[in-house]
Amino acid sequence: MLSIGDLSRRTGVKVPTIRYYEQMGLLAAAERSEGNQRRYERGDLERLAFIRHARDLGLDISAIRELISLSEHPNQPCADADRIASDHLKAVREKIEKLKKLEQELARIVSHCDGDHAIEDCYVIRSLSDHGLCDGEH
Amino acid sequence: MLSIGDLSRRTGVKVPTIRYYEQMGLLAAAERSEGNQRRYERGDLERLAFIRHARDLGLDISAIRELISLSEHPNQPCADADRIASDHLKAVREKIEKLKKLEQELARIVSHCDGDHAIEDCYVIRSLSDHGLCDGEH
DNA sequence: TTAAATTCCTCTAGAGACTAGAGCATTTCG
DNA sequence: CGAAATGCTCTAGTCTCTAGAGGAATTTAA
Numbered sequence: 001m002l003s004i005g006d007l008s009r010r011t012g013v014k015v016p017t018i019r020y021y022e023q024m025g026l027l028a029a030a031e032r033s034e035g036n037q038r039r040y041e042r043g044d045l046e047r048l049a050f051i052r053h054a055r056d057l058g059l060d061i062s063a064i065r066e067l068i069s070l071s072e073h074p075n076q077p078c079a080d081a082d083r084i085a086s087d088h089l090k091a092v093r094e095k096i097e098k099l100k101k102l103e104q105e106l107a108r109i110v111s112h113c114d115g116d117h118a119i120e121d122c123y124v125i126r127s128l129s130d131h132g133l134c135d136g137e138h
Numbered sequence: 139m140l141s142i143g144d145l146s147r148r149t150g151v152k153v154p155t156i157r158y159y160e161q162m163g164l165l166a167a168a169e170r171s172e173g174n175q176r177r178y179e180r181g182d183l184e185r186l187a188f189i190r191h192a193r194d195l196g197l198d199i200s201a202i203r204e205l206i207s208l209s210e211h212p213n214q215p216c217a218d219a220d221r222i223a224s225d226h227l228k229a230v231r232e233k234i235e236k237l238k239k240l241e242q243e244l245a246r247i248v249s250h251c252d253g254d255h256a257i258e259d260c261y262v263i264r265s266l267s268d269h270g271l272c273d274g275e276h
Numbered sequence: 277t278t279a280a281a282t283t284c285c286t287c288t289a290g291a292g293a294c295t296a297g298a299g300c301a302t303t304t305c306g
Numbered sequence: 307c308g309a310a311a312t313g314c315t316c317t318a319g320t321c322t323c324t325a326g327a328g329g330a331a332t333t334t335a336a
Contacts, residue, residue: 003332005283015284020323035331039283048269053266058240061322069261078260082253085262089244096237099230102196106227115220122216124223125209128191129184141303143312153313158294173302175313197294 002040004030011048018048024061026051026068059088140178142168149186156186162199164189164206197226 008015020031027047032037047068054064063084070081112123119125127133139158146153165185168176185206192202201222208219250261257263 003283014324017322019285022323024322033331035284037331049142050266055322057244057266067263067266070257071267074256074258076181076257077253078251078255078257079253081257081260081262082237082248082251085244085248085251089241089248092237092241093297096234096241099234099237103227103230103234106195106223106230110220110223110227113216113220113223115215115217117216118212119208119214119216119219120212123148124216124219125205128195128205129209131191132186141312152295154295155293157314162293171302171311175302195291213309 001031002045004038006038007040007045007048011052013048013052021048023030024065026064028062057088058092059084061117063088139169140183142176142178145178145183145186148183149190151186151190159186160187162203164199164202195226196230197222201226 002010004015004018007013008018013021018027022029028046030040030044033039050068050071051064054067059067065082066084070076070078109124109127112127117123123133140148142156145151146156151159156165160167165182168178168182169242171177183251188209189202192205197205204222205219208214208216247262247265250265255261
């Protein structure tokens, strides 16, 4: 049986975060010691690793909750799990596209500024003041 | 003189957001009508456009506050403004890199799943359960 | 065995950038 | 003038944690 601190050390998930996941219903409420402290076993460790992994991939809590619930029905088809992952992939790709546009605009603005002008001539400031100096439609 | 609703319509910034920017010190506290309602003039409109533009580029409130304060000293050199924009550009690029790694991992996971297996064989679920199936170090 | 050190508990609040709603006041328009 | 629209302040909610207070349990060292 592991204490919450043990679990934290083994997974790299901070103690308050573990309690938070329990509160959010991702981890089942742990057994308690006589003194009311949480006690975990191997299964909890695996599930926490699952959660951590999914979070690292950027999935949000509700998506993870859904995946966990799916994984508890091993005989169902996995179309739903596929959809969750695919949707997320799509969202990630969209975010990348947005950030690339941003990057271009920022790079353009910065490239006009050598840090050597007075503020009143600064391209950074002027670009922000005057949308007309922009390329795209952000 | 514009009401807060007028200002909102002209800039596309929602009314509560305008009040929020005032509270955050980005917009100076507006003049008030006899009945205590905010009244704006052209200068406020320009500043709000500046703020909106900077937010669209992803700059956070404190960076914008700094840029505004810089823009009020037109004779200072613009190195600081340049640094703010450059730092942000760097952060955007880093975020893009992270998301690209994520995208690859997700794409790999999804590509192994045709949505047609049982959950217990689902590559999406298995990947999350077993970090060993991963490519990179996320 | 007992004292000290560490870990644990719950609860509340804060981060960032808004958004929504309650309950009431002002302004505008017909 | 009266109704509708807009405005005001204040509080609380979003999301995923993180930090801290104040106190209890557990572990380690003397």
